[in-house]
Amino acid sequence: MTEKMLKFVDLNLETPNKRDVHSRIDDFKEIYDEFINEKAKEQSSRCSQCGVPFCQVHCPLHNNIPDWLKLAAENRLKEASELAHSTNNMPEICGRICPQDRLCEGNCVIEQSGHGTVTIGSIEKYITDTAWEKGWIKPLKISKEINQSIGIIGAGPAGLACAEELRKLGYKITIYDRYDRPGGLLIYGIPNFKLEKFVVERRTKLLKESGIKFVQNIEVGRDKSLKELKEKHDAILIATGVYKPREVNLPGENLNNIFPAMEFLTASNRKGLGDKIEKFDNGTLSAEKKHVVVIGGGDTAMDCVRTAVRQNAKSVKCLYRRDKKNMPGSAREVSNAEEEGVEFIWQSNAKKFIGTEKISSVLVEKMHLGEPDSSGRKKPEPIKGSDFEIKADILIKALGFDPEDIPHLFKNPGLQVSKLGTIKINLQSMETSIEGIFAAGDIVRGASLVVWAIRDGREAAIAIDKYLKFKQLKKTEAA
Numbered sequence: 001m002t003e004k005m006l007k008f009v010d011l012n013l014e015t016p017n018k019r020d021v022h023s024r025i026d027d028f029k030e031i032y033d034e035f036i037n038e039k040a041k042e043q044s045s046r047c048s049q050c051g052v053p054f055c056q057v058h059c060p061l062h063n064n065i066p067d068w069l070k071l072a073a074e075n076r077l078k079e080a081s082e083l084a085h086s087t088n089n090m091p092e093i094c095g096r097i098c099p100q101d102r103l104c105e106g107n108c109v110i111e112q113s114g115h116g117t118v119t120i121g122s123i124e125k126y127i128t129d130t131a132w133e134k135g136w137i138k139p140l141k142i143s144k145e146i147n148q149s150i151g152i153i154g155a156g157p158a159g160l161a162c163a164e165e166l167r168k169l170g171y172k173i174t175i176y177d178r179y180d181r182p183g184g185l186l187i188y189g190i191p192n193f194k195l196e197k198f199v200v201e202r203r204t205k206l207l208k209e210s211g212i213k214f215v216q217n218i219e220v221g222r223d224k225s226l227k228e229l230k231e232k233h234d235a236i237l238i239a240t241g242v243y244k245p246r247e248v249n250l251p252g253e254n255l256n257n258i259f260p261a262m263e264f265l266t267a268s269n270r271k272g273l274g275d276k277i278e279k280f281d282n283g284t285l286s287a288e289k290k291h292v293v294v295i296g297g298g299d300t301a302m303d304c305v306r307t308a309v310r311q312n313a314k315s316v317k318c319l320y321r322r323d324k325k326n327m328p329g330s331a332r333e334v335s336n337a338e339e340e341g342v343e344f345i346w347q348s349n350a351k352k353f354i355g356t357e358k359i360s361s362v363l364v365e366k367m368h369l370g371e372p373d374s375s376g377r378k379k380p381e382p383i384k385g386s387d388f389e390i391k392a393d394i395l396i397k398a399l400g401f402d403p404e405d406i407p408h409l410f411k412n413p414g415l416q417v418s419k420l421g422t423i424k425i426n427l428q429s430m431e432t433s434i435e436g437i438f439a440a441g442d443i444v445r446g447a448s449l450v451v452w453a454i455r456d457g458r459e460a461a462i463a464i465d466k467y468l469k470f471k472q473l474k475k476t477e478a479a
């Protein structure tokens with residue numbers, strides 16, 4: 001039994017699948033992140049201050065990691081927190097959910113010399129959580145409010161980061177969002193065991209206390225037009241993320257109990273937040289005591305399988321067309337899922353969903369990896385006669401997301417998009433094809449990461465400030 005499996009025993013679980021999720025909703029937590037005070041100092045002092053901070057270079061926010069590690073090692077946590085906040089609007093969130101193995105930690109010089117990385121993410125989380133506990137994180141105080149306003153569409157990390165940066169400068173900010181709670185995928189996508197919802201809620205509360213106005217349950221395009229918002233505000237940011245699920249298009253797809261990943265994860269997150277979810281409460285969307293099959297190999301698929309484990313599923317299987325080496329998801333997430341009892345059926349492809357009313361099984365074919373395709377990755381090809389069937393009470397489709405048709409939804413065909421449907425911006429000014437309308441986050445990049453959305457939001461704030469200052473200057477000159 002590994003050290004990590006022993007942690008399950010600590011939680012009174014014989015095996016991961018023995019969790020009774022309905023009675024112990026608090027156990028929806030990450031079991032791998034047991035970072036505690038003494039460890040923070042010890043880990044921080046492991047940084048060799050090597051002078052070639054590849055960690056910093058590979059952090060999309062270029063956080064000043066060596067300096068805040070030094071401060072943490074000296075127990076100067078308040079200064080460390082201020083430094084962490086100078087480049088990042090939500091360090092405790094990134095500390096929890098950045099795929100550090102691909103970013104800062106994967107490039108730590110100590111890791112590369114074979115001695116194990118400095119656990120940068122955990123220290124970042126520790127520093128900021130301590131700052132929250134000690135009351136060092138306070139709402140912004142605006143000395144002089146600027147009489148110009150910015151409307152932000154989307155309260156995900158890109159919209160929130162942009163809002164905070166512009167508010168710091170004194171602008172009036174209103175954020176419009178179609179969900180009932182702010183946070184975007186931080187609140188309804190990423191599971192609670194990776195990112196506890198109180199962590200997101202205290203951030204959004206802080207922004208409200210800083211004078212940022214939140215208008216929830218407003219879908220731009222349906223309840224308010226882009227034109228209306230443009231008339232109301234001096235500049236607009238579109239930060240709507242990407243939400244159109246990729247489909248599998250297979251026979252049997254209309255059977256009951258086949259769900260897109262976001263429906264499954266949102267129900268679970270809402271349950272954790274105390275909402276009444278009929279489809280979960282009546283068992284339809286719950287994995288408890290069910291054979292669960294997830295299709296996909298990215299981080300969303302890993303979130304689904306690990307959520308199903310925590311919901312006390314009878315079995316959890318993940319179908320992926322390529323092999324483990326070629327999985328797009330974080331290696332750490334995959335190995336966590338394996339240790340928690342998820343069975344990966346590598347190089348396998350769903351062919352057909354079988355059942356009468358509800359799904360009861362999936363017909364699967366084995367694949368082998370052929371010649372590289374245009375992306376350079378080996379193309380999975382079916383092996384003739386290799387079909388087999390696996391039992392499924394619930395099937396979750398986690399094949400990724402595409403952008404919605406924003407020009408159509410916003411009734412604004414002048415808003416230019418790329419071939420993939422992401423909003424086109426001028427990379428220097430971050431402006432879209434319409435003057436005064438900017439865009440940031442997943443809706444520009446395609447499905448990406450929280451840390452990139454924060455970076456884009458911060459850059460959009462700089463661009464919008466420049467644009468508004470110039471606009472003001474022109475107005476003054478004309479007067």
Ligand SMILES: Cc1cc2nc3c(=O)[nH]c(=O)nc-3n(C[C@H](O)[C@H](O)[C@H](O)COP(=O)(O)OP(=O)(O)OC[C@H]3O[C@@H](n4cnc5c(N)ncnc54)[C@H](O)[C@@H]3O)c2cc1C
Binds near residue numbers: 099153194221449450
């Ligand atoms: C299941 C899942 C797990 C993930 N896990 C991780 C992880 O562990 N680590 C990581 O770094 N990244 C993760 N990601 C990716 C990350 O969440 C996104 O890259 C990030 O949230 C993008 O931020 P954003 O602000 O661009 O968009 P979003 O977070 O998607 O926010 C967009 C907001 O816009 C609102 N909106 C959309 N359309 C409209 C409209 N018409 N009118 C009004 N409001 C609108 C939405 O309601 C939403 O609140 C995950 C993604 C998913 C789906």
Ligand code: SF4
Binds near residue numbers: 098121
């Ligand atoms: S923001 Fe992400 S990549 Fe940057 S230091 Fe923190 S955990 Fe690492």
